[in-house]
Amino acid sequence: MxxxxxxxxxxxxxxxxxxxxxxxxxxxxxxxxYAGVVITDHLGIGSKKDDWAEHCRRQQAGYRNAKAVAEKYGMTVLYGAEITVRPFGGNDFLCLGLEPEWWTEHPELEDMSLYDVLKTVREAGAFISHAHPFREANYIKSIVLVPRLIDGVELNANRTDFENERAAEYAAAYEKPLTAGSDNHTAHRQKRIFGMDFYECPKTEKELAELLFAGKYDIKTE
Ligand SMILES: [Zn+2]
Ligand SMILES: [Zn+2]
Structure with missing residues (x-):
């Protein structure tokens, strides 16, 4: 199973x-x-728009609401963050394996470069998958690849075949595993779903990272 x-x-x-x-x-x-979902709401770093604790509290609100209904739907709900670090807007990284409290306790991330943020998050035990690395959009000024700072590369259900093919080539060239996700912003209205089929059920963020690092999953792309 x-x-x-x-x-x-x-x-x-x-x-x-x-x-x-x-x-x-x-x-x-x-x-x-599905057995579970990892809620990966956007977390902007380096914008210093407001108090970091408040910034994190708002970013975690969706996760907490999801966690509160996990039992009702018989689902496992875990926390993740999709970070974007100024000035590289739109270049997003899925950080998986850290609890929400870890982020709240690290306001110093706000003053770090992309390089140092990824290094710090990884050293804390997270698995980082570069989300839709070849996404092209008018607000994304450049494609930013940091192959030595990531653990995986994402195939994304909301992106084009062209963008996903480039992501698969990138992963192969640097011998990085692929992850798959839907980037779902619309719940049941999401048309195409990509999933991760884990060999064991991750019950904590730490277990999620362990399964990712061990490659104990198959990707499901429709
Ligand atoms: Zn979004
Ligand atoms: Zn996303």
Missing amino acids: KYLFEIHCHTSESSGCASETAEATVKAYSEKG
């Missing part, structure tokens, strides 16, 4: 670009037979 997980999704409580709530997201995946 395997355990299907969504490891890249957003909630309207925490991501301005998402249109559905945490509960709708958990419900949508339970109806698809």
Whole structure:
């Protein structure tokens, strides 16, 4: 038996670009037979818009709401963060394996370069997958590749075949494993779903990172 997980999704409580709530997201995946979801709302670093603790509290709100209904839907809910570090807006990295409290306790990230943020997050035990590395959009000024600072490369259900093919080539060239996720911002209205089929059910963020580092999963791309 395997355990299907969504490891890249957003909630309207925490991501301005998402249109559905945490509960709708958990419900949508339970109806698809998933074992769990990792809520990976956007976490901007380096913008210093507000107090870091408050910044983190808002970013974690969707996760906390999802966690509160996990039992109701028979789902495992874990925390993750999709970070973007100024000035590299739109270059997103999925950080998996750290508890929300870790982020709140590290306000110094705000003053770090992308290099130092990724290094610090990794040293703390996270598995970092570069989300949609070849995404092209008018707000993304350049494609930023940092192969020595990541653990995996994402195939993303919301991106084009062209962008995902380039991601697969990038992963192969640097011998990085692929991860798969939907980047779901719309719960049940998400059309294409990519998932992670884990050999064991991760029950904590730490277990999630262990399974990722051990490669104990298959990717599911429709
Ligand atoms: Zn978004
Ligand atoms: Zn995303």
